[in-house]
Amino acid sequence: MSRTKKRIVQKLLCLCLVISLLTGTTAFAKSNGYKWKDTPVVYFDKSVLGGMDQSRINCIQRAMSTWNSVTYNGDPMITLNFKSSVPNTIREKYVIADWVGYSYIYPIYESPPPNTVINHVDIELNVYHSLTDGASSGSYDVQSVIQHELGHALGIAHCHENGETPC
Numbered sequence: 001m002s003r004t005k006k007r008i009v010q011k012l013l014c015l016c017l018v019i020s021l022l023t024g025t026t027a028f029a030k031s032n033g034y035k036w037k038d039t040p041v042v043y044f045d046k047s048v049l050g051g052m053d054q055s056r057i058n059c060i061q062r063a064m065s066t067w068n069s070v071t072y073n074g075d076p077m078i079t080l081n082f083k084s085s086v087p088n089t090i091r092e093k094y095v096i097a098d099w100v101g102y103s104y105i106y107p108i109y110e111s112p113p114p115n116t117v118i119n120h121v122d123i124e125l126n127v128y129h130s131l132t133d134g135a136s137s138g139s140y141d142v143q144s145v146i147q148h149e150l151g152h153a154l155g156i157a158h159c160h161e162n163g164e165t166p167c
Contacts, residue, residue: 040078042153043083044123045085045088046083049090063146078154087119097126100129100131106122121153123150
């Protein structure tokens with residue numbers, strides 16, 4: 001498959017995931033087994049964003065805002081925000097690789113799934129790829145990528161990781 005076709009397929013899969021997350025987030029999140037323990041707010045270290053372009057920070061804030069609007073029985077599912085000196089990070093990284101965004105989830109195995117607790121998460125945005133604020137041909141939308149990775153930070157897996165098909 002050519003590089004252009006591969007990027008188009010990746011963008012379409014990302015869009016499908018975002019749409020599916022916004023329409024059925026709660027049921028899907030509960031079936032994954034990873035969750036934050038007794039916390040209504042997950043903070044990401046704002047000091048790590050210091051070297052980041054302001055438009056990318058705005059994209060991250062909009063992605064968080066989208067997740068903050070997801071409710072379950074009328075109540076916010078969880079709130080994402082920034083704070084200093086917390087273990088959760090969103091960073092830019094230059095890696096010659098196919099992935100555009102990646103979430104490293106650090107669990108605490110207090111009990112076997114479905115009760116595995118997330119201790120902290122690191123999200124990386126691969127700046128090797130062309131990244132933009134909004135849709136642009138041949139580029140990846142930063143907000144969509146971060147929104148997708150924040151879904152993983154909330155404990156949501158890809159559908160194929162849960163044995164569900166089609167993705």
